[in-house]
Amino acid sequence: MQVHNFEKVWLGAALLLIVGFIATISYGTVGAGIAMVDDSGGQIDPQAVQSGETGTTFDDPGVVKQNDSHYVVYVVAQQFQFVPGSGDNPIQVPANTLVTFKVTSADVMHGFAITGTNINTMVIPGQVAEVTARFDETGTYGLVCHEYCGAGHHTMGGSVEVVP
Numbered sequence: 001m002q003v004h005n006f007e008k009v010w011l012g013a014a015l016l017l018i019v020g021f022i023a024t025i026s027y028g029t030v031g032a033g034i035a036m037v038d039d040s041g042g043q044i045d046p047q048a049v050q051s052g053e054t055g056t057t058f059d060d061p062g063v064v065k066q067n068d069s070h071y072v073v074y075v076v077a078q079q080f081q082f083v084p085g086s087g088d089n090p091i092q093v094p095a096n097t098l099v100t101f102k103v104t105s106a107d108v109m110h111g112f113a114i115t116g117t118n119i120n121t122m123v124i125p126g127q128v129a130e131v132t133a134r135f136d137e138t139g140t141y142g143l144v145c146h147e148y149c150g151a152g153h154h155t156m157g158g159s160v161e162v163v164p
């Protein structure tokens with residue numbers, strides 16, 4: 001069988017494109033630190049989250065200091081706010097410290113993204129999403145819900161204050 005040179009070039013280009021697509025996808029999930037929700041953060045009863053009777057830190061969510069170099073932030077996402085995070089209740093964490101966000105939902109699916117960073121996870125009722133980060137620079141970062149969660153979705157946001 002004879003393959004025309006021109007055809008070989010296009011065959012090569014097509015193969016290169018496929019490899020490129022696969023590389024892009026795996027870079028996004030493996031290399032770039034985009035967290036997909038899995039069960040590593042544990043599971044939780046969303047009804048209990050809603051009534052504040054989980055028997056865990058999610059009953060009184062907030063920033064919990066583990067030690068001088070590690071903080072854990074418990075956040076409950078609900079229609080249409082982050083607790084803490086939204087309104088006059090910003091999340092406050094120190095710079096240059098490991099910060100683990102544990103986020104769960106009290107109702108429907110939400111998103112949890114901190115603008116200007118690669119902190120981005122889905123928040124699924126029943127699951128605890130876990131993302132660990134370190135902020136190099138102080139300042140106020142925006143917090144947004146990026147999953148459609150109902151009529152007030154576009155108002156669901158907040159802020160993270162990184163302090164010295």
Ligand code: CUA
Pocket residue numbers: 078079080109110111145146147148149150152153154156
């Ligand atoms: Cu919560 Cu969109």
